[in-house]
Amino acid sequence: MLSPLAGDVLTQLCRMDQRWFDWRHQPPQKPTVITAETSPLTTVDWDVVVCGGTLGIFMAAALAQRGWRVALLERGILCGRDQEWNISRSELQSLVALELLSVEELEGAIASEFNPNRIQFHQGEALWVKDVLNIGVDPVTLLETLKQRFLAAGGTLLEQAPFQGASIHPNGVQVHGSQVHGSQVVPPLTTRLLIDAMGHFxxxxxQARQGEQPDGICLVVGTCAQGIPRGDQGDLMVSFTPLSNHCQYFWEAFPARAGRTTYLFTYVDLHPQRPSLRDLMADYFDLLPEYQGVSLSDIQIQRALFGVFPSYRRSPLQFPWSRMVPIGDSSGSQSPLSFGGFGAMIRHLPRLITGIHEALDCDTLTQADLACLQPYQPNLSVTWLFQKAMRAEVGQSLAPNQINHLLTTIFATMTTAGEGVLQSFLRDVVQFPALTQTLLQVTLQHPHLIPTILTQVGGRALATWLPHYVGLGLYQGLDRLSTHLPASALLSPQAQYRWHRWREAWQFGSGQDSEPSYGDPLLLPSRQRTDAS
Ligand SMILES: Cc1cc2nc3c(=O)[nH]c(=O)nc-3n(C[C@H](O)[C@H](O)[C@H](O)COP(=O)(O)OP(=O)(O)OC[C@H]3O[C@@H](n4cnc5c(N)ncnc54)[C@H](O)[C@@H]3O)c2cc1C
Structure with missing residues (x-):
């Protein structure tokens, strides 16, 4: 089915499959690309070097617009991929609020809009939600617009210049790109701060994870194809088959500019018997006719889509070095339930821009200072148990429709708990009151499910989950409390930096980022720059 596609799609699929195979069969590599030096650099030419351009350009453009000297190193050519990113409109507005896009530019980047979205598991009742992940953004248009913003603000873009390594000095970082940029030689760049936006890999x-294995994997395969009845509706999460080969298959479908996109995804661990991406792609084509009511001979595939999304319990990742911070997929700040790393970045962008701007302003660039930019987030940690509840271990004996049945019950409970409860969960934002209400209702109305869930996820997983649940409640309380505390004007700039990061940690860690508060002066970085370098 994929062989008629232009380009090296099959090669890319095999390459990704090889990486996935290595993960299951070999201990992870521990490269050394970062070294620490004691001698200071003689000059520091840049305030920020961003490595990786896909989501890195968002931060690079925002910082360049705020007056910082920014260079961006990109391994290839900075351009988005063809496949749209799905997100909710309310989240996208932050790009306008942050002055990264005009209203017209934002509308120009929107490739599709559809409503409503379906959630359904096996023979359970279909739930329909509106305005959740129903906007398809064209990454090519978006990244081109941001690139122009970045260049207009004085940023320097180095394409085909892969990051090779960096040495950290007391007063800066020396970044080594590949020595070839087109036909020119790129000398090492010296910078006050390095931002890693090079993605999962x-x-x-x-190096920072030191051979740590992912705790969970989401495997995704799919296509964008013509010939599938388009409709204006989407599927957010649908399943129609029982467990097969210890995998529960979930589906997603939505209209796209080039046709209809359909994904099959499943949650797994690193057990060697887990399916390859090619196995999954074969199942996808076997099941697609039943899912979308089409014959394979009637569809014309426009592109193939696949991914292996690792997630780690130890997330977001805090680097063990000064002068370095991860953003985007490399930071691990997206939910282990979704592969919505673009959405996660957009939600965190206002606080990250503010925080990095402030860190540069008051020269708070030590390891401990920068770790505050990727703080512990209980609302992310609690979702681990949900991923575990949506996957079967190899060798575990579960009823064929156990996961379908569980999800039907939980989603129906969330719906009765109120629209906001379900909507925030679907947007990858978990809040204490909504979660508590759902758990209580499930326990009271479906007590027979509790032993089944406990047997599936295991007592140990539940015991490690409980502190995060308590933490979620605590962060919610601290977030509420912090709004009543006096302003921090009497503190030193460094202490203010820390205080602002604490406030954000409580806000975002308790899932209060669902409705961004752009009116909050904390989130709107000042354009005044005091050069601390
Ligand atoms: C099939 C599929 C569908 C998806 N759908 C959605 C969706 O609907 N909504 C959503 O929110 N998210 C979605 N995602 C996830 C989203 O695409 C990612 O979260 C996002 O691309 C992460 O961006 P990133 O810049 O952090 O990492 P990456 O996308 O991995 O980009 C890393 C960048 O760094 C560059 N780079 C890598 N190594 C080097 C190096 N050594 N030197 C210099 N540069 C380097 C790469 O060239 C690239 O530009 C989807 C992903 C896939 C695969």
């Missing part, structure tokens, strides 16, 4: 992340 960043070599810096591999």
């Amino acid at each position: 960043s070599p810096i992340v591999a």
Whole structure:
């Protein structure tokens, strides 16, 4: 089915499959790309070097617009991929509020809009939600617009210049790109701060994680194809088959500019018997006719889509070095339930821009200072148990429709708990009151489910989950309390920096980022720059 596609799609699929195979069969590599030096650099030419351009350009453009000297190193050519990113409109507005896009530019980047979205598991009742993940953004248009913003603000873009390594000095970082940029030689760049936006497979992340294995994986395969009845509706999460080969298959479908996109995804661990991406792609084509009511001979595939999304309990990732911070997928700040790393970045962008701007302003660039930018987030940690409840271990004996049945019950309970409860969960934002209400209702109305869930996820997983649940409640309380505390004007700039990061940690860690508060002066970085370098 994929062989008629232009380009090296099959090669890319095999390459990704090989990486996935290695993960299951070999201990992870521990590269050394970062070294620490004691001698200071003679000059520091840049305030920020961003490595990786896909989501990195968002931060690079925002910082360049705020007057910082920014260079961006991109391994290839900075351009988005063809496949749209899905997000909710309310989240996208932050790009306008942050002055990264005009209203017209934002509308120009929107490739599709559809409503409503379905959630349904096996023979359970279909739930329909509106305005959740129903906007398809065209990454090519978006990244081109941001690139122009970045260049207009004085940023320097180095394409085909892969990051090779960096040495950290007391007063800055020396970044080594590949020595070839087109036909020119790129000398090492010296910077006050390095931002790692090289995604899940960043070599810096591999070193920082020191051989740590992912705790969960989301495997995704799919296509964008013509010939599937388009409709204006989407599927957010649908399943129609029982467990097969210890995998519960979930589906997603939505209209796209080039046709209809359909994904099959499943949650797994690193057990060697887990399916390859090619196995999954074969199942996808076997099941697609039943899912979308089409014959394979009637569809014309426009592109193939696949991914292996690792997630780690130890997330977001805090680097063990000064002068370095991860953002985007490399930071691990997206939910282990979704592969919505773009959405996660957009939600966190206002606080990250403010925080990095402030860190540069008052020269708070030590390891401990920068770790505050990727703080512990209980609302992320609690979702681990949900991923575990949506996957079967190899060798575990579960009823064929146990996961379907569980999800039907939980989603129906969330719906009765109120629209906001379900909507925030679907937007990857978990809040204490909504979660508590759902758990209580499930326990009271479906007590027979509790032993089944406990047997599936295990007592140990539940015991490690409980502190995060308590933490979620605590963060919610601290977030409420912090709004009543006096302003921090009497503190030193460094202490203010820390205080602002604490406030954000409580706000975002308790899931209060669902409705961004752009009116909050904390989130709107000042354009005044005091040069601390
Ligand atoms: C099939 C699929 C569908 C998806 N759908 C959605 C969706 O609907 N909504 C959503 O929110 N998210 C979605 N995502 C996730 C989203 O695409 C990612 O979260 C996002 O691309 C992460 O961006 P990133 O810049 O952090 O990492 P990446 O996308 O991995 O980009 C890393 C960048 O760094 C560059 N780079 C890598 N190594 C080097 C190096 N050594 N030197 C210099 N540069 C380097 C790469 O060239 C690239 O530009 C989807 C992903 C896939 C695969």
